[in-house]
Amino acid sequence: MKKIPRLLTDAAITVALLTACFVLCLLIQTVSGAHALIPAVFILGAFLTALSTDGYICGMISALASVFLFEFVFELPYFRLNFTVTDNLVTSVIMIVIACITCTLTTKIKKQEALKSQSEMEKMRADLLRAVSHDLRTPLTTIYGASSALLENGSGLSGVQKQKMLQSIREDAAWLTRMVENLLSITRVDGANVRIIKTSTVLDEFLDAALIRFHKRCPEQEVAVDLPDEFITIQMDALLIEQVVINILENAVCHAEGMTILCLKVSVLPGKAVFEISDNGCGIAKEKLRNLFTGYYQAENLPSDNKRSNAGIGLSVCAAIIRAHGGTITAENRKNGGAVFRFILDTEEAPDEQ
Amino acid sequence: MSSKYKILVIEDEKNIRHLISALLEADGYQTVPARDFSNGKMLYFSHRPDLVILDLGLPDGDGTDLLREIRKDSLIPVIVLSARMDESDKVEALDLGANDYVTKPFSSAELMARVRSVLRTAALHTGTGLSPGGVFTLDDLTIDYGARKVFIGQSEIRLTHTEYDILSYLSRCSGKVVTYSAIIKEIWGYSDSGSIKKLQVNMANIRKKLGAKPGKKNYIENELGIGYRM
Numbered sequence: 001m002k003k004i005p006r007l008l009t010d011a012a013i014t015v016a017l018l019t020a021c022f023v024l025c026l027l028i029q030t031v032s033g034a035h036a037l038i039p040a041v042f043i044l045g046a047f048l049t050a051l052s053t054d055g056y057i058c059g060m061i062s063a064l065a066s067v068f069l070f071e072f073v074f075e076l077p078y079f080r081l082n083f084t085v086t087d088n089l090v091t092s093v094i095m096i097v098i099a100c101i102t103c104t105l106t107t108k109i110k111k112q113e114a115l116k117s118q119s120e121m122e123k124m125r126a127d128l129l130r131a132v133s134h135d136l137r138t139p140l141t142t143i144y145g146a147s148s149a150l151l152e153n154g155s156g157l158s159g160v161q162k163q164k165m166l167q168s169i170r171e172d173a174a175w176l177t178r179m180v181e182n183l184l185s186i187t188r189v190d191g192a193n194v195r196i197i198k199t200s201t202v203l204d205e206f207l208d209a210a211l212i213r214f215h216k217r218c219p220e221q222e223v224a225v226d227l228p229d230e231f232i233t234i235q236m237d238a239l240l241i242e243q244v245v246i247n248i249l250e251n252a253v254c255h256a257e258g259m260t261i262l263c264l265k266v267s268v269l270p271g272k273a274v275f276e277i278s279d280n281g282c283g284i285a286k287e288k289l290r291n292l293f294t295g296y297y298q299a300e301n302l303p304s305d306n307k308r309s310n311a312g313i314g315l316s317v318c319a320a321i322i323r324a325h326g327g328t329i330t331a332e333n334r335k336n337g338g339a340v341f342r343f344i345l346d347t348e349e350a351p352d353e354q
Numbered sequence: 355m356s357s358k359y360k361i362l363v364i365e366d367e368k369n370i371r372h373l374i375s376a377l378l379e380a381d382g383y384q385t386v387p388a389r390d391f392s393n394g395k396m397l398y399f400s401h402r403p404d405l406v407i408l409d410l411g412l413p414d415g416d417g418t419d420l421l422r423e424i425r426k427d428s429l430i431p432v433i434v435l436s437a438r439m440d441e442s443d444k445v446e447a448l449d450l451g452a453n454d455y456v457t458k459p460f461s462s463a464e465l466m467a468r469v470r471s472v473l474r475t476a477a478l479h480t481g482t483g484l485s486p487g488g489v490f491t492l493d494d495l496t497i498d499y500g501a502r503k504v505f506i507g508q509s510e511i512r513l514t515h516t517e518y519d520i521l522s523y524l525s526r527c528s529g530k531v532v533t534y535s536a537i538i539k540e541i542w543g544y545s546d547s548g549s550i551k552k553l554q555v556n557m558a559n560i561r562k563k564l565g566a567k568p569g570k571k572n573y574i575e576n577e578l579g580i581g582y583r584m
Binding site: 208210214225233239 | 440441442459550551554555557558561566567568569571572575576577578579
């Protein structure tokens with residue numbers, strides 16, 4: 001089914017380019033008589049054909065047709081094929097050879113480009129997997145180690161020690177839960193068939209649910225909320241956008257050192273809702289700002305101390321989710337300190353009746 | 355606790371089954387553990403529990419089928435337990451008659467709170483815990499069903515006819531997640547493409563009048579894409 005239209009469009013492109021070259025050559029011939037330009041125009045035509053179609057066959061056909069047209073129309077004797085003239089034969093052979101080489105080269109370049117983007121995707125996946133397995137191993141080590149210590153020499157440990165170990169088990173398990181949620185989201189938005197299910201969601205219901213979930217995870221962190229008064233609904237996959245908000249808020253809690261105020265503000269532009277999450281912490285380092293949403297994890301960026309940074313994955317999940325919703329996401333440092341994350345989603349039209 | 359509630363725990367994962375049983379027993383409930391579909395069904399009919407905690411992913415059958423069979427038999431509360439469910443799964447379970455759901459991994463405090471809430475509602479429905487004079491109270495919110503009036507503390511909250519109907523319906527299902535379609539059916543009796551928007555607008559007004567602030571504990575919880583819980 002897909003093959004036929006592709007062939008048809010290729011044929012159309014070939015014919016169109018050939019015709020264009022032919023008309024151009026006729027013009028050159030009649031207006032200026034610059035005969036030497038004509039083979040060059042035809043070679044350019046064949047090259048463009050090879051570049052804009054599926055490759056070989058069309059380019060070759062175009063090259064042969066060019067030679068034929070050139071000999072037939074533009075070379076003496078006009079409107080007759082005459083390869084007995086040595087000049088004509090040599091020009092034809094040279095044209096064919098050049099056309100063949102350009103065709104081969106363009107197809108090669110195309111193939112290499114396809115391979116390159118594929119290997120880039122693979123590299124990203126590999127980076128992500130490497131980062132994930134590194135990030136998973138750390139909390140698992142804690143959970144495994146602490147629980148075995150409690151089981152095997154529980155009697156030798158003091159109450160405070162036991163309490164501490166249990167606490168770290170719980171913290172790391174909670175962290176693993178978040179990681180798994182993020183990975184599940186990636187599998188939903190990544191790839192060809194995006195599995196997001198958009199429903200009409202009321203803005204303040206959504207923020208209420210998201211903030212309650214955030215407070216469950218970070219009970220100590222207050223969030224100052226600033227919402228518009230209007231009744232706003234947005235077509236969104238609420239579970240996924242909820243994760244975006246929570247990831248950004250948690251990112252601030254984990255990384256914005258010295259933060260005292262965390263703000264969530266939503267403002268309305270015509271047809272758009274702008275979500276803004278800002279803090280007054282230490283801001284984001286310049287070299288990190290560039291790759292913040294790509295999830296690019298370089299080995300030297302991996303945390304060497306005990307502090308883990310799932311930010312790379314969390315924020316790249318955010319970007320993937322927002323992109324899948326047709327929105328945009330940005331991050332920048334504020335002039336008077338701290339960072340601000342902003343994402344924009346389309347709003348629905350206001351309901352006409354109460 | 356004067357009479358021990360009997361709770362049937364149907365969960366195939368041994369560790370989770372033990373954990374839930376231990377938590378429940380620590381709070382003074384009596385537990386009946388079941389490891390799969392057929393075992394759970396048998397124990398349900400032989401033990402007649404007061405509450406069922408049901409894992410949906412069972413090795414020998416679909417938990418929702420068991421939920422259907424339980425609902426054919428009685429209205430006893432059922433809390434559904436499952437690994438990350440989609441909204442549609444939750445709506446399906448609730449519409450099949452589950453009283454609540456808890457997603458894995460859950461915190462023990464949350465599960466216990468859900469258990470208490472569901473048992474409280476069940477007691478209300480069997481008439482044992484109903485307040486005199488048809489009055490509903492939740493923290494400082496009071497609904498007087500007879501006079502159709504709503505108060506926060508001493509001050510009356512003025513609601514429209516529809517807003518009152520929605521609030522009173524939610525309060526009568528207190529503790530349970532009520533799906534959008536269930537509310538629409540109850541209030542308007544029919545459902546069309548615009549009715550969910552009508553419900554959302556009414557709910558926004560109710561929240562405003564009750565002085566709800568996003569992210570703070572409210573009288574009504576939002577279950578996104580599913581419904582509301584009071």
